[in-house]
Amino acid sequence: xxxxxxxxxxxxxxxxxxxxxxxxxxxxxxxxxxxxxxxxxxxxxxxxxxxxxxxxxxxxxxxxxxxxxxxxxxxxxxxxxxxxxxxxxxxxxxxxxxxxxxxxxxxxxxxxxxxxxxxxxxxxxxxxxxxxxxxxxxxxxxxxxxxxxxxxxxxxxxxxxxxxxxxxxxxxxxxxxxxxxxxxxxxxxxxxxxxxxxxxxxxxxxxxxxxxxxxxxxxxxxxxxxxxxxxxxxxxxxxxxxxxxxxxxxxxxxxxxxxxxxxxxxxxxxxxxxxxxxxxxxxxxxxxxxxxxxxxxxxxxxxxxxxxxxxxxxxxxxxxxxxxxxxxxxxxxxxxxxxxxxxxxxxxxxxxxxxxxxxxxxxxxxxxxxx
Amino acid sequence: xxxxxxxxxxxxxxxxxxxxxxxxxxxxxxxxxxxxxxxxxxxxxxxxxxxxxxxxxxxxxxxxxxxxxxxxxxxxxxxxxxxxxxxxxxxxxxxxxxxxxxxxxxxxxxxxxxxxxxxxxxxxxxxxxxxxxxxxxxxxxxxxxxxxxxxxxxxxxxxxxxxxxxxxxxxxxxxxxxxxxxxxxxxxxxxxxxxxxxxxxxxxxxxxxxxxxxxxxxxxxxxxxxxxxxxxxxxxxxxxxxxxxxxxxxxxxxxxxxxxxxxxxxxxxxxxxxxxxxxxxxxxxxxxxxxxxxxxxxxxxxxxx
Numbered sequence: 139x140x141x142x143x144x145x146x147x148x149x150x151x152x153x154x155x156x157x158x159x160x161x162x163x164x165x166x167x168x169x170x171x172x173x174x175x176x177x178x179x180x181x182x183x184x185x186x187x188x189x190x191x192x193x194x195x196x197x198x199x200x201x202x203x204x205x206x207x208x209x210x211x212x213x214x215x216x217x218x219x220x221x222x223x224x225x226x227x228x229x230x231x232x233x234x235x236x237x238x239x240x241x242x243x244x245x246x247x248x249x250x251x252x253x254x255x256x257x258x259x260x261x262x263x264x265x266x267x268x269x270x271x272x273x274x275x276x277x278x279x280x281x282x283x284x285x286x287x288x289x290x291x292x293x294x295x296x297x298x299x300x301x302x303x304x305x306x307x308x309x310x311x312x313x314x315x316x317x318x319x320x321x322x323x324x325x326x327x328x329x330x331x332x333x334x335x336x337x338x339x340x341x342x343x344x345x346x347x348x349x350x351x352x353x354x355x356x357x358x359x360x361x362x363x364x365x366x367x368x369x370x371x372x373x374x375x376x377x378x379x380x381x382x383x384x385x386x387x388x389x390x391x392x393x394x395x396x397x398x399x400x401x402x403x404x405x406x407x408x409x410x411x412x413x414x415x416x417x418x419x420x421x422x423x424x425x426x427x428x429x430x431x432x433x434x435x436x437x438x439x440x441x442x443x444x445x446x447x448x449x450x451x452x453x454x455x456x457x458x459x460x461x462x463x464x465x466x467x468x469x470x471x472x473x474x475x476x477x478x479x480x481x482x483x484x485x486x487x488x489x490x491x492x493x494x495x496x497x498x499x500x501x502x503x504x505x506x507x508x509x
Numbered sequence: 510x511x512x513x514x515x516x517x518x519x520x521x522x523x524x525x526x527x528x529x530x531x532x533x534x535x536x537x538x539x540x541x542x543x544x545x546x547x548x549x550x551x552x553x554x555x556x557x558x559x560x561x562x563x564x565x566x567x568x569x570x571x572x573x574x575x576x577x578x579x580x581x582x583x584x585x586x587x588x589x590x591x592x593x594x595x596x597x598x599x600x601x602x603x604x605x606x607x608x609x610x611x612x613x614x615x616x617x618x619x620x621x622x623x624x625x626x627x628x629x630x631x632x633x634x635x636x637x638x639x640x641x642x643x644x645x646x647x648x649x650x651x652x653x654x655x656x657x658x659x660x661x662x663x664x665x666x667x668x669x670x671x672x673x674x675x676x677x678x679x680x681x682x683x684x685x686x687x688x689x690x691x692x693x694x695x696x697x698x699x700x701x702x703x704x705x706x707x708x709x710x711x712x713x714x715x716x717x718x719x720x721x722x723x724x725x726x727x728x729x730x731x732x733x734x735x736x737x738x739x740x741x742x743x744x745x746x747x748x749x750x751x752x753x754x755x756x757x758x759x760x761x762x763x764x765x766x767x768x769x770x771x772x773x774x775x776x777x778x779x780x781x782x783x784x785x786x787x788x789x790x791x792x793x794x795x796x797x798x799x800x801x802x803x804x805x806x807x808x809x810x811x812x813x814x
Contacts, residue, residue, distance in 0.1 A: 290604070334574060
């Protein structure tokens with residue numbers, strides 16, 4: 139083939155291929171079934187005189203959410219987070235509602251444990267996760283690969299029973315539970331019973347009990363420690379939403395107790411526990427305010443961790459915040475917290491004053507938050 | 510022996526006191542749709558509405574008890590056009606009821622077949638507030654649209670319960686007849702005010718205004734879902750005064766203070782008018798709801814003349 143002919147063929151291909159590929163794209167690939175896409179961004183400004191951290195704005199987290207029906211049986215959801223620590227496929231799971239009375243979830247997701255443990259960061263009622271949550275279940279709940287079945291029982295009130303089984307993993311910095319036993323039989327399991335009662339048209343009572351247990355490993359060795367590690371919890375929430383002012387008024391009074399420990403010869407031995415209780419009050423369409431008290435035993439928190447990550451103590455913390463929500467899709471929250479730690483090995487009593495300002499934005503689709 | 514007789518009597522009494530089971534258990538996200546379902550289903554259906562008439566249908570709390578209420582429903586009637594999109598995505602899957610999941614034969618999008626108004630053209634942006642990208646979802650404010658819904662429900666009920674199909678079709682036809690007859694009365698009542706302007710809290714009177722030839726001058730909220738501020742209210746009041754608009758209409762679940770303040774500044778009156786069945790005790794079904802709206806508006810507009 140002469141050089142001229144080759145040049146002609148190449149030039150012809152150069153100009154015709156994009157047209158061909160465009161035609162094929164139009165005819166074969168449809169974007170009509172694209173998933174619903176949402177994007178959430180959190181920015182935080184924090185002044186904490188007792189911490190060795192610079193003041194000033196920080197990028198806290200962004201999250202891309204994707205959700206779509208796969209087919210008539212399955213729906214697939216993905217929540218991918220971006221933070222200064224990196225990218226994390228925080229949740230990727232499939233659900234099906236094809237089985238009467240049972241909802242089935244498969245993949246990586248937040249286990250159905252307690253109230254706080256199921257919340258995404260942008261939906262926390264207070265900017266800081268409760269100290270006891272961080273020290274028992276994990277700052278953002280228990281997130282592992284697993285399967286959960288949730289049964290809506292035939293009882294006359296709303297009573298759902300969730301059973302779950304997950305992959306075995308050893309504790310991580312954000313995951314205090316040690317489920318790392320390499321035994322084949324080590325399949326961490328969860329149980330949760332959630333009850334809801336309508337006290338009247340406006341007020342509900344929500345009462346739940348949760349438990350999560352698995353076999354542990356001797357830290358850093360990969361060998362089974364022969365113990366069953368577990369976290370147990372109970373939660374109670376009163377919620378008032380006046381139906382005539384559902385977008386203007388309301389309050390939430392909620393408390394949760396969590397304990398982490400091990401079963402030795404069938405007896406549960408507590409290693410770290412605590413509680414938190416808060417009241418949120420909505421006084422207009424745009425304004426919320428809240429106060430929270432909490433206590434955690436044998437727990438670590440920022441001011442301790444910066445001295446020595448292995449230190450634990452008796453932590454008490456009080457928080458108050460005010461939230462401005464100009465629309466459903468943006469939120470500015472100002473929060474102050476005061477934490478005090480006792481019973482530290484060196485008998486010091488570090489305190490943590492902290493003032494935080496968070497900006498929270500959502501664009502695109504955003505699934506409604508659980509009641 | 511005496512004990513056995515007593516037991517038998519108790520069982521018999523219980524059996525006689527137990528109401529007959531409906532052929533279809535129907536749930537709706539909105540009380541207007543429940544009212545239409547009752548008319549079409551008649552004695553063959555039991556119907557509940559998840560949203561009460563005095564509750565903002567955009568912001569229904571997705572209480573677990575709502576999920577429980579529809580656990581055994583055969584049919585779920587959604588408003589569609591994303592009006593219930595803020596809570597239904599939790600409630601429907603939470604019911605664990607495969608019969609009413611989206612795509613199942615028991616799930617009804619009642620907006621299908623309804624001529625939709627205010628479909629956005631061009632770019633859809635939340636800079637315009639919490640707009641509904643599929644068009645204005647308050648179509649149930651036009652009585653004629655409820656005839657479309659009735660026909661749709663008759664078809665679904667007939668498919669799911671063929672043995673009573675003739676009744677469903679007859680009931681839907683009777684419902685249309687009642688609407689047509691009542692419509693003449695409502696049109697006559699509001700005819701003197703054709704071309705009159707009103708201000709509504711939210712853009713939920715678009716279909717009503719279109720049907721009865723009213724003009725919508727503006728809204729109490731500056732943009733959908735955005736609460737009014739004093740400056741906006743002052744500007745709107747000044748514009749109302751200049752144009753001679755004197756009637757502000759709001760629903761039981763909206764901020765009455767803002768509506769009254771706007772009306773007072775404009776030298777007019779604020780009227781609480783339900784847009785959903787059950788919004789006021791007099792609005793017992795769709796017919797009495799429109800009776801109430803027609804009289805309330807005629808009275809308010811009559812005062813302004």
